[in-house]
Amino acid sequence: MKNLSLEDIKEILRIEVRKSILHSSHISEGHNEIYDSMRKIESREKIYSREINIRKSLLTNSNEVKESVDKKLQTILESLEITLDKQSLNYKKLRSSFIDLYLLRFKWIKDMMDESGRTDEDFRREVDEKLDMNLFPELVGQTQSQVQQVTVNQEVHTDQKVSSLSKHQSTSISVGIDKFISEKYKLTSKSEMMMRTHIEMLIEEFGDISLGKLDRGMCVKFKDDIRKLPRNRSKIQQYRNLDFHEQVSLNVDEKDRISTTTVNNILGYVSSFMKWSRINGFVEVNFFEGMKLKKQIRQRDERDRFTEKEIKKIFQKHNYIEFTEVENHKYSNYWTPLISVFSGMRLNEICSLYLDNIIQEKVNGRKKIWCFNILEEPDRPDKHLKTLSSKRVVPIHDTLIDLGFIEFVELLKKRHTNRQRLFQELKYGEGSYIRNVSYFFNKKYLPLLGLKTDKKNFHSIRHTVVDHLKQRLVDISFINELVGHHHGNIDLDRYGKGFTTDIIYNKCVKKINYETSHTRGIDFKSLKMDWKKIITTRVW
Numbered sequence: 434m435k436n437l438s439l440e441d442i443k444e445i446l447r448i449e450v451r452k453s454i455l456h457s458s459h460i461s462e463g464h465n466e467i468y469d470s471m472r473k474i475e476s477r478e479k480i481y482s483r484e485i486n487i488r489k490s491l492l493t494n495s496n497e498v499k500e501s502v503d504k505k506l507q508t509i510l511e512s513l514e515i516t517l518d519k520q521s522l523n524y525k526k527l528r529s530s531f532i533d534l535y536l537l538r539f540k541w542i543k544d545m546m547d548e549s550g551r552t553d554e555d556f557r558r559e560v561d562e563k564l565d566m567n568l569f570p571e572l573v574g575q576t577q578s579q580v581q582q583v584t585v586n587q588e589v590h591t592d593q594k595v596s597s598l599s600k601h602q603s604t605s606i607s608v609g610i611d612k613f614i615s616e617k618y619k620l621t622s623k624s625e626m627m628m629r630t631h632i633e634m635l636i637e638e639f640g641d642i643s644l645g646k647l648d649r650g651m652c653v654k655f656k657d658d659i660r661k662l663p664r665n666r667s668k669i670q671q672y673r674n675l676d677f678h679e680q681v682s683l684n685v686d687e688k689d690r691i692s693t694t695t696v697n698n699i700l701g702y703v704s705s706f707m708k709w710s711r712i713n714g715f716v717e718v719n720f721f722e723g724m725k726l727k728k729q730i731r732q733r734d735e736r737d738r739f740t741e742k743e744i745k746k747i748f749q750k751h752n753y754i755e756f757t758e759v760e761n762h763k764y765s766n767y768w769t770p771l772i773s774v775f776s777g778m779r780l781n782e783i784c785s786l787y788l789d790n791i792i793q794e795k796v797n798g799r800k801k802i803w804c805f806n807i808l809e810e811p812d813r814p815d816k817h818l819k820t821l822s823s824k825r826v827v828p829i830h831d832t833l834i835d836l837g838f839i840e841f842v843e844l845l846k847k848r849h850t851n852r853q854r855l856f857q858e859l860k861y862g863e864g865s866y867i868r869n870v871s872y873f874f875n876k877k878y879l880p881l882l883g884l885k886t887d888k889k890n891f892h893s894i895r896h897t898v899v900d901h902l903k904q905r906l907v908d909i910s911f912i913n914e915l916v917g918h919h920h921g922n923i924d925l926d927r928y929g930k931g932f933t934t935d936i937i938y939n940k941c942v943k944k945i946n947y948e949t950s951h952t953r954g955i956d957f958k959s960l961k962m963d964w965k966k967i968i969t970t971r972v973w
Contacts, residue, residue, distance in 0.1 A: 434516045437523045441515060443568055446530055450560055450568070453538045454553050460542055479909070480546070484539040491532070502531050530564050537563060601714040602645025606636050609644050613709050621817055621864025631702040634659065637677035644715040647707075652720035659699055660726075662691050697725045737888040738897040741949050744774065746882055750959040756878055760967055765856040768838070769870050770894060771960075772805075775830035775945055777898035777916040780891050782807050782823070784866035785816045786855040791842050794826065796935035803829040803839055804934060807917070815861055823917040828938035830945060832957050837964050844968045902944055911941040 460480075490498050503519065506528060510517050518524055541556050557569045610632050614625060638655050639647070658677075663685045666672045672680055704721035711719045739747065746752065747770065754760070759767035769783045786805065793801045805827040809818050818824055829838065845852055859866040871891060879885035895916065902912050912918075914932050932940075947955045 434514055437510065437515050437518070437521060437527065439523065441513065442523060442527045442530070443566060445509060445513075445527065446534065446560075446564065446566070447568055449531065449534055450557060453534065453541070454556060457538060457542045457545055457556075460545075480539060480542055484536070487536065487539075498532065499528065502528050506531065530566070533563055534560060598643055598645040599714070602716065603643045604645075604715050605641045606639075606644055607633075607641050609710055609715050610706065612713075613706050616709075623863040623865065626863075628702055631699045632706045634677065634699060635703065644710055645717075647716060647720065649718075649720045652724070655703075656696075656700060656721075656724055660690065660696055661685070663689055664691050666691075693726050700724050700726075737886065737893060738900045739884075739889065739893055741947050741955065743884055744897065744947050745949055745955045746884065747878075748774075748955065748957060748960065750956075752882060753960055754962075756881060757873075759962060762858065762967070762969075763873075764841075765859055765870050766873050767962075768841075768856070770874060770891070771833060771836065771957075772838075773891070773894040774898065774947075775833055776805065776827050776942070777895050777912075778805065778807070778827060779819065779823075779895060779917075780867045780870060781817070781819075781865045782917075784856055784859055784870060787813065787816075787853055788842060788846055788855055791829075791839070791855070792826075794934045796933065796938075800935070802934055802938055803834065805829060815866070817864065818917075820917070822913075825914065825917050826934055827915065828934055828942045830942050835958055836961050841964045841968070844964050848968055898945065901947070902941060905944050907941055907944050911937060915941045 487498070506524075507517055537556075537560060541559075554572060558572050561568055561572060610629060613632075614620065614629060617625070617628075620628070635647075635655065638658060639651060658681045661681045661684060662677075663669070663672050663680060663683065666675075666680050672683075675683075700721060704719060704724065707716060707719040707721050710716045753767075757763055757766035765784065769780060772778060772783050773780065782805075790806045790808075792804050792806045794804050795801055807818070807827060808824050809816055842855070845855070849857070856866070859869055862868055875885070875890045879889065899912055899916060902915075903909075911932065914937055949955065
């Protein structure tokens with residue numbers, strides 16, 4: 434065993450910097466591949482929350498933080514056959530630097546989430562400046578202007594190489610897109626169409642050229658041009674017969690152009706494609722990295738939740754029973770909003786349920802809880818999960834039980850013996866069963882109630898549930914487990930088992946209780962139907 438030296442400290446910290454870069458890249462890649470704005474907000478909020486908790490602990494309980502770091506350092510030092518002496522100055526310096534590096538990593542992850550365009554060298558330089566230990570001497574003296582000059586030289590060098598592209602770089606954009614999409618896991622036809630449409634705008638702009646011919650100037654021009662495109666360019670008659678360049682040249686009024694959100698969605702898809710192209714050798718640089726536009730509103734404000742008064746209006750008996758037409762066997766119109774408002778489940782998760790996905794789970798060896806079993810099944814290719822964390826078991830809320838949901842399921846099994854799916858009346862199309870319900874709720878029902886806005890649709894119910902539980906101070910880990918979100922914590926996502934059904938039921942599901950005031954709850958029980966009369970032996 435040897436004593437801890439200054440060189441040992443430097444080498445340990447260099448290794449930790451490399452691990453920090455890899456860890457940060459892993460988190461930011463998962464974040465930047467999220468296209469749901471609410472999930473993106475929550476992803477960023479988790480990082481902020483973890484950083485704040487660490488900083489608070491350093492102020493209020495620094496000994497606990499030090500003990501946690503000591504355990505990690507003990508393992509590291511033992512593997513290097515270095516004596517652990519917590520009282521030595523070198524050890525104290527290592528521990529202090531370790532904590533500083535951990536805090537710097539939070540800042541770096543946030544920069545990467547914001548797609549700031551900063552590089553790994555920027556992070557190393559920040560670490561060197563903070564720790565003042567000359568960990569990366571190769572970066573010393575390299576001023577910002579020199580860094581910028583290197584970037585310029587790289588661009589010039591790239592431009593000069595256009596005439597002598599490698600075999601990989603000569604691959605056309607269309608071939609690259611096909612390869613990129615073929616590697617995507619279980620894309621629905623709708624998702625593939627959206628992804629392909631956005632990325633193929635590169636072909637609309639430049640033609641089906643070799644990927645290696647793209648340079649920074651061309652990519653900046655692409656961003657400038659898509660910002661000039663009119664809304665609904667493929668639907669409105671005055672635009673749909675014009676090609677990409679003709680639409681751009683119209684220079685339509687700003688209020689009639691595609692939104693900042695749409696521009697960023699396009700840039701997000703294209704950047705993911707170019708990142709993949711760089712990894713696979715089709716291009717040398719992802720010029721679209723960090724190109725997204727700054728928004729004037731927070732992401733959490735992009736889609737509204739429903740207020741309790743609006744929830745009351747949506748589920749008022751004289752509105753709901755009449756317009757859902759449940760008595761005419763429109764079961765999905767009746768049940769999907771109710772299931773969503775008491776579970777936060779996604780519309781496609783509800784619409785694709787099979788009868789045997791309604792299960793009973795034992796808790797504490799005695800009590801049984803009715804649940805929705807949300808999973809992909811090899812013999813049912815029509816079922817898709819949005820993410821791996823979407824696989825879960827969701828306890829069924831007592832209100833749904835009171836409304837006769839289990840009775841409804843059992844009657845379907847008994848009177849429709851060949852029926853397999855919960856909502857057999859829904860037809861499969863574009864990779865899901867949601868079309869008819871989405872049309873009913875978003876295009877007919879909400880407008881009839883005067884509640885439809887650009888920011889409110891069926892998915893707003895999911896936002897409503899998440900926000901409702903947050904306002905009731907329910908722990909975010911329970912909420913994530915209920916709605917199928919990543920925890921944003923490697924220990925919970927990779928190593929931790931999910932919470933048991935009874936915990937999610939008691940700590941989360943039972944907390945869903947809509948009220949228009951502290952003394953006045955919303956009456957859902959008035960929606961109860963006589964399912965024995967409604968469910969006939971009609972074959973679907």
